[in-house]
Amino acid sequence: MESIKHLQTLKRPVIIACRVMEPELEAARAGSQAVEIIYLEQGLHRTPKKLPEIIQERIDQAASYATVIVLGYGLCSNGLVGVTARRQKLIVPRCHDCISLFLGSPARYDAVFRDHPGTFYLTPGWVKHNNDPLGTYQVEYLPRYGKKVALWAIRESLKNFTHIALINSGMPESEALRRRALENAEFLNMTYIEIEGNLSYFEKIIRGPYKTEEFLHLQPGETITQSQYF
């Protein structure tokens, strides 16, 4: 207990990230305890208006011991707007959402996006917490609304979508993920595609370098705004 407590307050970089990135961040850190990673629930992405307060709370808690704080978040529909750097620098990826991080860069996201806008992306984290369409249907909608309404709702919400894309970053769970992605595609009658991802952005979140083209640097007291992303 003593030693854990000690570990938590050790002066070191602190990363506050969405749990959707846990598999990739853990793979990138490869067991190293040189950084502390705090994960927040993925479900928060549905209510971006609540995010700033929750992230700020964690920043404030870590402010007494972190050497630097890095966020594992995209702008996430202004979910970071208003978040303020406290005693230490705050470093934030210059990305609109997590898909850029999974693909390695916003430029890759733009390119992939242009090909098929109606694409639902799957990664280990999206599937693990049942945030893929099939998981949403089975775990969230079916018990709550019954089969008829649940099926209607999932189809209605995805009516503009044509593709299910698996982002393959060579993670150990890739095979299971592929099976699940194929099941999703079949369930929704969509085209299955596979897109290459990589861990490079996650490695940079953990170890730097925090190049200014890739990361925003906020000095103590500075606040995140939407225009910093444009």
Place this chain on the structure above:
Amino acid sequence: MDKNQILEKLAAVVMDGTEDEAKVLAQAVVANKIDPLEAIEQGLSKGMEIIGGRFERGEAYLPELLMAAASFNAAMAVLKPEIEAQKKQLVKLGKVLIGTVKGDVHSIGKDIVASVLDTSGFDVVDMGVDNPSLNIIQQAEKIQADVIALSSVMTTTMPAQKEVIDTLKEMGIRQKYFVIIGGGPVNPEWADRIGADGYGKSAIDAVALVKGLMAKKK
């Protein structure tokens, strides 16, 4: 039931997402000779606004929002012929071309705005989702729209709203249209920055906004 009770119930059935009851109540609106536009503003749209707020706070799930929209549309189908009859007598309020911008396939918010504008007496042409800027402009020219309404639910696609305005400028036809913008992450500062004619936070806002703009035109 008196008028206020009917309006209150209309809001409630939208929130509950009960389509059949929505239809029955809409028929009561017609039978009681309540102004259908008032029924929409004070009843249906209010219900939509409340459920939208609950969704934003994480108190309602997406299917509830979708069911609310379906009830809204079911009631609208009943009220529509009444409004059409009124529209013929009224001066046309204006023609609105609406669509989600290039790259964005989110449609729920845009659909609500389109329905509410339509039922509020505007001629609405809905282009659906993922519309290239030039297609939007061509369509606006073709149907001689007064207002171009652009929805974007992702910050990634907000620049496409700017692209539409910039392209209108390049073509020398910017002043022919009012361009209004909206969608979850969009805000008044962005509207200012890209030179839009207005920003609306919600569907009800959108109605007030377009009415205000059309009044300027006359």
